[in-house]
Amino acid sequence: MTRKPSVCQEIEPALLATAIGDADTATAARVEVHARTCAPCRQDLVRYRAIEDAVGAWRGAPAPAEELAHARLESRLAALRRRTLLYRIFPSPLGPILIARSEEGVSCVEYLTGGADFAHSRLSRDEGIEALLDGAEVEALYRDLLEYVEGRRTRLEWPLDLRLARSEFHRTVLETTARIPYGAVRSYAGVARELGKPSATRAVAQALRWNPLPIVVPCHRVIGASGALTGYAGNRVTLKQRLLAVEGVRTRPAHHDFRIERDAMYACAGTDAEYCVPTCGSLAERSLADLTLYASRARAEAAGLAPCTACRPDLHPISR
């Protein structure tokens, strides 16, 4: 192979750059001048430009099976999204709390009793879930929750994603519990009755034990028919007492537990549209399973109830 003259060797990178349109005008002009008098370089320029043109045809040309590949990706991403949760762990007055949300809504609130670490979360043990740490998406939820726990907010109007429920029954229990108003309590038996399964009291209690959304789905408002709080988040019944206190529900300690002060609460029987003082008619004898109790008249009225026309709690409120 013959060696190129040094001037051609020197100008080669510039020639290449010119051929593929990378060169500035001065360089391109210098190359053109040289190529005019140098046949081999002129030929190189032509060849590089031919490559450039041929490759140009590749631009924007669809690849084989492109739409198929695109459709496959879309469906795979959709599947991934359906099981992706964005979470973050926050400090709170109740200890470290993990909040997670999906595209559909809030899916998990968890007290991290083992420590403020994702490894302690139930989500870390669920293989069907892709949990991604995310700051922004759950930040607003945290602010709401904090206000709620501090008593500065009475509603958490978040869309809920109940897919972490373990069964259809579990899901229905959560939905029913979610409808118990702020500042009110019902019993496990009462929830079971509302579901049309009066014998499922223990199953209801068990379902709420696995509530994936404590606070948001207010299982703290569900208590034993005796008026005892009975249990919460493992053995943290004081948390339950505290959340109820925030909502104005008074309790007193009772043998490793707390008991609501039933005679200090307004009552609504079954699906009545009225609320009463606890001594109205035969209310005092009725089982808690039949009643919803309210911490105050304001709470009962916020739930859409009117004062009873017989006992007139509006005129004769409970005196303490």
Place this chain on the structure above:
Amino acid sequence: MDAEGFDTLVATHHREIYRYLVRATFRASEADDLAQETFLRAYRAHRALPPDANARAWLFAIASNVAKNHFRAESRRRRAHTGVREIRIETDGAGPEGETLFKEARTVLDTVVAGLPLKQRLAFTLRKVHDLDYDAIGRSLACSPDSARAHVFQALRKIRRSLNGYELPVGRDDR
């Protein structure tokens, strides 16, 4: 970047990323897998992407990494099966229809580009087919913009030498 932004990203860039990977792997089925891998990685990381980032260059960088890893794993596999020194350029004629199409569309230039070393092939494709600048190519291939340019130039020299004697049809005669 939010979820909607990511949808736009997929709609806008998946096809070109896929094309890039077809050029990198010579195979539609492999490019399909690698493009999915690229976008799944992107999905996991997109929330951390600043709003003013060049998302397109970012995706090409992920795709380049995925391609490099793919070939690294491939060469490990090949070393493990010593003696099986096949160079698989569309050997499975019974593959999906798309692969056959690609095979038929293959030109002399395709073949020559396919024979380039990986980095040069990727740099060349990023520059000449996808119009990335040398900064972006450098970021994609984990090298400086100058080395990125050197890869592209080296690729061109090799293509010219490989085409020696074979005249590409000259498309335009106005320069």
